[in-house]
Amino acid sequence: MTDRVTGTERVKRGMAQMQKGGVIMDVVNKEQAKIAEEAGAVAVMALEKVPSDIRAAGGVARMADVSIVEEVMEAVSIPVMAKVRIGHIVEARILESLGVDYIDESEVLTPADDLFHLDKKPFTVPFVCGCRDLGEAARRIGEGASMLRTKGEPGTGNIVEAVRHLREVQSQVRRIVHMNEDELMTEAKNLGAPFEILLQIKEAGRLPVVNFAAGGVATPADAALMMELGADGVFVGSGIFKSKNPEKFARSIVEATTYYQDYQKIGELSKDLGEAMKGIDMKTLRPEDRMQDRSF
Amino acid sequence: MDGNKYRVGILSMQGATEEHASQLRNLGHEPILIKNKEMLKNADALIIPGGESTAIWRLMKKNDLIEAIQHFAQLKKPIFGTCAGLVLLGKGQVETEHPVNLGLMDIQVKRNGFGRQKDSFEANLDVKGMKEAYPAVFIRAPYIESAGEHVDVLAAYEGKIVAAREDNLLVAAFHPELTDDNRFLELFLSMVEEKVIAV
Numbered sequence: 001m002t003d004r005v006t007g008t009e010r011v012k013r014g015m016a017q018m019q020k021g022g023v024i025m026d027v028v029n030k031e032q033a034k035i036a037e038e039a040g041a042v043a044v045m046a047l048e049k050v051p052s053d054i055r056a057a058g059g060v061a062r063m064a065d066v067s068i069v070e071e072v073m074e075a076v077s078i079p080v081m082a083k084v085r086i087g088h089i090v091e092a093r094i095l096e097s098l099g100v101d102y103i104d105e106s107e108v109l110t111p112a113d114d115l116f117h118l119d120k121k122p123f124t125v126p127f128v129c130g131c132r133d134l135g136e137a138a139r140r141i142g143e144g145a146s147m148l149r150t151k152g153e154p155g156t157g158n159i160v161e162a163v164r165h166l167r168e169v170q171s172q173v174r175r176i177v178h179m180n181e182d183e184l185m186t187e188a189k190n191l192g193a194p195f196e197i198l199l200q201i202k203e204a205g206r207l208p209v210v211n212f213a214a215g216g217v218a219t220p221a222d223a224a225l226m227m228e229l230g231a232d233g234v235f236v237g238s239g240i241f242k243s244k245n246p247e248k249f250a251r252s253i254v255e256a257t258t259y260y261q262d263y264q265k266i267g268e269l270s271k272d273l274g275e276a277m278k279g280i281d282m283k284t285l286r287p288e289d290r291m292q293d294r295s296f
Numbered sequence: 297m298d299g300n301k302y303r304v305g306i307l308s309m310q311g312a313t314e315e316h317a318s319q320l321r322n323l324g325h326e327p328i329l330i331k332n333k334e335m336l337k338n339a340d341a342l343i344i345p346g347g348e349s350t351a352i353w354r355l356m357k358k359n360d361l362i363e364a365i366q367h368f369a370q371l372k373k374p375i376f377g378t379c380a381g382l383v384l385l386g387k388g389q390v391e392t393e394h395p396v397n398l399g400l401m402d403i404q405v406k407r408n409g410f411g412r413q414k415d416s417f418e419a420n421l422d423v424k425g426m427k428e429a430y431p432a433v434f435i436r437a438p439y440i441e442s443a444g445e446h447v448d449v450l451a452a453y454e455g456k457i458v459a460a461r462e463d464n465l466l467v468a469a470f471h472p473e474l475t476d477d478n479r480f481l482e483l484f485l486s487m488v489e490e491k492v493i494a495v
Contacts, residue, residue, distance in 0.1 A: 005419070007414075011418060011434075014435050014474050015435050019347075019348070020347075021308070021313065041351065077350065077407060077408065096414065125413065125414055254354070258309055
């Protein structure tokens with residue numbers, strides 16, 4: 001038979017469904033990628049610097065050097081994701097041509113376009129995008145994102161923003177599901193969300209795409225907390241390779257994500273972990289350093 | 297027959313567990329999300345879902361599920377593996393440094409045989425015993441490179457084996473749980489029924 005169709009919505013969203021209950025880890029070279037795979041990561045995010053180093057370095061953060069992405073793709077058999085600047089059509093097309101499995105149109109990098117996100121529908125490769133609330137989530141789905149992640153505040157090792165964003169999205173989804181259909185249009189206006197996406201959420205009783213949590217996960221207990229609050233899985237950026245013992249943190253975070261309600265086990269996993277990454281209190285973060293505010 | 301309710305375990309390390317669970321509920325059966333070997337004892341059958349085979353394998357290993365599932369298979373209880381589940385049920389893998397498998401079904405598997413995500417696809421598939429084509433969703437899918445003489449090949453795509461059965465084991469390289477078409481699940485449930493009647 002020759003009726004093969006690639007890049008369908010089902011295939012793009014389906015790939016994220018296969019990642020559920022798993023941990024996606026930021027890596028900057030093949031050694032880290034192998035540690036992540038060995039620890040049971042469901043995918044790796046190849047980038048030039050982890051968010052906490054991007055924060056420290058300042059300046060403009062761009063798509064990773066292609067050689068890093070290729071090195072990571074070569075090193076592991078699990079899916080490889082990579083980040084592009086918001087609205088950077090060409091960076092996205094480059095990663096697609098490399099055969100990257102998922103693209104993160106990410107606020108962790110410096111936006112290339114301060115008005116428009118990518119039109120993600122024409123791409124064969126699927127996209128994941130960040131969100132802080134349902135309006136943002138629905139706009140990204142409307143543009144063709146096949147997966148979401150609540151943003152948190154990347155590179156801080158502080159879970160508070162991740163909790164806020166996940167709770168906000170979950171609570172807004174519940175509201176939509178219980179609304180009458182005649183209230184949806186005004187809600188769409190208030191949220192800045194496409195009406196059709198809200199209708200889909202109401203009918204399905206949930207978001208139409210997988211939603212992971214990100215931005216501040218630093219310990220196994222943090223990962224389990226995000227699962228407890230209803231995340232479909234967890235992204236860990238700086239939390240693993242900025243800790244004192246990356247192998248152990250990686251393995252423990254993976255297991256805590258699967259067994260997120262087995263508190264005795266999570267207790268065991270949290271023993272003798274060594275030092276977690278040094279965190280940042282939100283109050284000490286200048287407004288211009290808040291990555292979460294970089295999208296629209 | 298109709299009205300029989302089976303307790304079907306779904307291995308829940310990671311992956312598309314809820315999709316299988318909701319299909320089972322729609323057909324009136326009870327899914328059990330299996331996270332440890334004790335839970336396996338209550339199941340009439342087991343589904344190993346799509347996900348990342350290396351991640352699922354590592355978690356199974358760490359949590360004593362490998363021998364438990366091998367024992368489950370020895371009892372001739374039916375097991376259905378989709379995508380990563382197919383990889384894990386096989387006896388071997390080709391072109392892999394670190395094979396991850398339970399060694400149960402006499403098949404040699406090529407992981408990511410159809411390529412990376414950009415090559416993931418949907419296609420209508422002719423399946424042995426099904427009158428109409430099956431809408432198959434292949435995501436970074438494996439295929440069966442070779443199968444032993446007791447393996448019944450159910451479907452092939454472009455010459456590559458993508459669905460098969462051997463005794464109490466059923467595998468698909470694609471994802472029936474991502475479609476509304478229940479025919480593969482019904483095939484599996486008929487295997488469960490045979491087993492329950494035999495007991």
